[in-house]
Amino acid sequence: MDLKTMAPERTSYDVIIVGGAIMGASAAWFLSDNKDFDGRVLVVERDPSYENCSTAHTNSCMRQQFSTELNVRISQFAADFVKNIRSYMGGDERVPELSIRSFGYMYLADNEGFADVLRASQKVQLAAGAATQLMTAAEIAAAYPFYNVDDIVLGSINLVDEGYWDGGAVFDWWRRQSRERGVEYVQNEVVGINRNAAGDRVESVTLKSGEVITCGQLVNASGPRAAATARMAGIDVPVEPRKRYPWIFKADKPLDRDLPLTIDPSGVHVRENGGGTYQCGGHSDIDPAVDYDDYAMDFSLWENHVWPILATRIPQFEAVKVQSEWAGHYAYNTFDHNAILGPHPELPNFVFLNGFSGHGLQQSPAMGRGVAEWLTYGEYRSLDLSPFAYDRIPANRPIIEKAVI
Incomplete structure (x- = not known):
């Protein structure tokens, strides 16, 4: 309408x-x-x-892996709302039944300082009822053998109500x-x-x-x-607009299992998108406020920053083809x-x-x-x-x- x-x-x-x-x-x-x-x-x-x-x-993903209880609770309500949207909307049969594709978020720590942050955050999340698991590098490699974890100290993932939703x-x-x-x-x-x-x-x-x-x-x-x-x-x-750049790409050799929304220590993130395609995102090291109507794409960021990081973390992503790319804005609370x-x-x-x-x-x-x-x-x-x-x-x-x- x-x-x-x-x-x-x-x-x-x-x-x-x-x-x-x-x-x-x-x-x-x-x-x-x-x-x-x-x-x-x-x-x-x-x-x-x-x-x-x-x-x-x-x-279009949700997670419960926050370090404050209130932010965890906020996402837990989102999960309940999405999974029960028709009921929340008065039983309207036109409303679709929705679900969460819970491939989880995988936070990767490459130093003990950030590993300690993940450990402390997990305690908050578990106390709030989340299902966050900590994983050693060996455990990550066994569950997700496509990762290069040579530099990884610890990972954190939650496979319940954490992932893609419509x-x-x-x-x-x-x-x-x-x-x-x-x-x-x-x-x-x-x-x-x-x-x-x-x-x-x-x-x-x-x-x-x-x-x-x-x-x-x-x-x-x-x-x-x-x-x-x-x-x-x-x-x-x-609050100011900050540019964030997503890419959707197809892998020549798709992974043999779902890819969690992976947050690399560099800040680059990538997730399962379906059909052998993946969505990743990042931003430049220089991250200024931009004009409200500035959606110009930085085409060099993929070649010079994002793709090398992805290919190092997931070697199967050395051979990929970008299908679409764009610039969007975070409403960034400075x-x-x-x-x-x-x-x-x-x-x-x-x-x-x-x-x-x-x-x-x-x-x-x-x-x-x-x-x-x-x-x-x-x-x-x-x-x-x-x-x-x-x-x-x-x-x-x-x-x-x-x-x-």
């Missing part, structure tokens, strides 16, 4: 969500699903093709069902955010098409553009690489849903649910997401998450 390419139907909404990709769609759907919320919701999306949004460029299907059904329930999506762009006379609340937004639309609450779900949206309200948020969630302390009806730093797709069910709860009740009820509050930034109180890819 095509989204509207016109002005909103109304001049006032209870909630306006700026950005209709995975986070905005999740928040809108969870609002529509909450029996205690009876307000009107407008989602404003500048590009309803979603061609260049982070959601369209994702690995993020596109979840995204599509969140939008479809929320629209059927009355959420309004428009193709437009917020070009101004206007405060009330006292300056302590957002009163309205100005759209590119000229309309001024009043709102009760405003959600910033604009991905890598989060800082530009916040600046319209006179707020700073430390403060601590974790989500920024909830109200601004001085502008309480401006709500952040930002800064996911590459974790957004897998965190979208829990984060959308949490924001919908906050908008409805003024508190988180299912999972306490208050550690992600904005006030940790001026207080210089970062969340230390050691498992950032």
